[in-house]
Amino acid sequence: MTGADEEAREAARRLFAGACEFVAGAAAVDAIPPDTLPEFAFVGRSNVGKSSLINALTGRNALARVSQAPGRTRQINFFRLGEACHLVDLPGYGYAKISKQMAAEWQHLIFSYLRGRASLRRVALLIDARRGVLAVDQEVMRLLDQAAVSYVVVLTKTDKLPPAEHEAAKNAALAALAGHTAAYPEILATSAITGEGLAALREQFAALVSA
Ligand SMILES: Nc1nc2c(ncn2[C@@H]2O[C@H](COP(=O)(O)OP(=O)(O)O)[C@@H](O)[C@H]2O)c(=O)[nH]1
Ligand SMILES: [Mg+2]
Numbered sequence: 001m002t003g004a005d006e007e008a009r010e011a012a013r014r015l016f017a018g019a020c021e022f023v024a025g026a027a028a029v030d031a032i033p034p035d036t037l038p039e040f041a042f043v044g045r046s047n048v049g050k051s052s053l054i055n056a057l058t059g060r061n062a063l064a065r066v067s068q069a070p071g072r073t074r075q076i077n078f079f080r081l082g083e084a085c086h087l088v089d090l091p092g093y094g095y096a097k098i099s100k101q102m103a104a105e106w107q108h109l110i111f112s113y114l115r116g117r118a119s120l121r122r123v124a125l126l127i128d129a130r131r132g133v134l135a136v137d138q139e140v141m142r143l144l145d146q147a148a149v150s151y152v153v154v155l156t157k158t159d160k161l162p163p164a165e166h167e168a169a170k171n172a173a174l175a176a177l178a179g180h181t182a183a184y185p186e187i188l189a190t191s192a193i194t195g196e197g198l199a200a201l202r203e204q205f206a207a208l209v210s211a
Contacts (some may be wrong), residue, residue, distance in 0.1 A: 012206035013189070013198065018082020020058045027075040029112040035119035038209050039086040043110070043140065044126030046092030049156035049192060053126065054079070054087055056192035057202060074102075076113060083210050088120075093138040107143075114147045121208040123151040124201070129158045129169050129189065133176035145182045152184040153177065154201065159191040 026032045042050045058081065077089040090113070093106055114120070123144060127133055133141075133153070144151045153173050161169060170187045177183045188204070190197035 004126065008203050008207060009199070011210060012202040014079065015059060015084055015206045016202050018084060020060055020081050020087070023078040023080045025077050026113075027073045028111075029109060032076065033072040033078055035117055037080065037084065038084050038140065039088055039117065039120045040205050040208075041088035041090055041113075041120060041123045042126060043090040043123055044156075045093060045128070045134070045136065046129050048092065048126045049138055050089055050126055050132040051059055052192040053124075053156060053190060054089055056190075056195065057198055058087070066121060074106075076109065085121075088113075093140065094134070099201070111143060111147065114144065114149050117149075120149060122205070123149055124154045125151045126154050126156050127173060129155040129161045129166075132169065132172050134164070138176070140182065141180050145180055147172075148182055150184060151209075152201075152204065153187050155187060155192060155198070157193075158189045159193045160197055174188060204209055 022029070024033045042054060044050055050177060058079075074091050077093065079087045079089070081087055090110055093103070093110075114123070121130070125140065125144070127137060141151070153176075155169060155173060158166060158169075166189060170189055173187045177185065177187075188197050188201055190201060
């Protein structure tokens with residue numbers, strides 16, 4: 001391991017060792033708090049594992065409430081990690097029973113947040129490793145491209161995928177990045193259960209906090 005690797009690892013450890021507190025929940029655009037700290041947002045379909053990943057990254061069990069009812073969390077939840085950055089849990093999309101009206105409201109809230117957020121360093125776009133990138137995920141990727149928001153595709157729940165299928169799942173996700181101008185060119189595979197990929201994601205965020 002080089003000195004630079006060790007430094008990166010140490011910076012990530014320090015960042016995620018900080019206290020993590022709920023700051024605000026915004027169900028409407030005017031309730032979004034000011035962007036005072038570097039921010040990392042998590043977006044993905046309902047039930048993809050956003051809350052679980054935030055809990056696993058920060059080592060807290062019930063920080064971002066893990067909802068058993070898909071489509072329940074309709075607000076943007078902001079958490080402060082130490083004094084260093086915000087972690088932002090965006091409401092899930094793609095829930096079948098959601099009305100057209102709700103879907104339009106989701107898009108308005110999310111897009112208002114994404115467009116005007118100077119402090120937003122990177123979005124983690126979560127994809128269920130067993131399902132891969134769906135048409136609705138492609139739509140969100142286009143929104144992110146339009147808003148010129150840098151995003152990294154993160155596969156979730158890899159523990160549910162047979163080890164022999166991991167490589168193919170990553171390659172398929174990588175292929176789905178074609179033509180997406182704001183996508184980070186690598187896929188991170190994670191599991192909130194086994195902890196796979198968490199250190200790599202922490203390091204990516206830590207590098208962007210100090211950048
Ligand atoms: N096996 C496994 N289950 C997970 C993982 N992450 C989340 N889940 C489960 O998937 C469901 C949805 O997770 P949640 O974090 O609430 O998803 P969200 O709607 O995107 O916030 C819950 O039942 C979680 O326990 C994971 O890495 N592995
Ligand atoms: Mg959630």
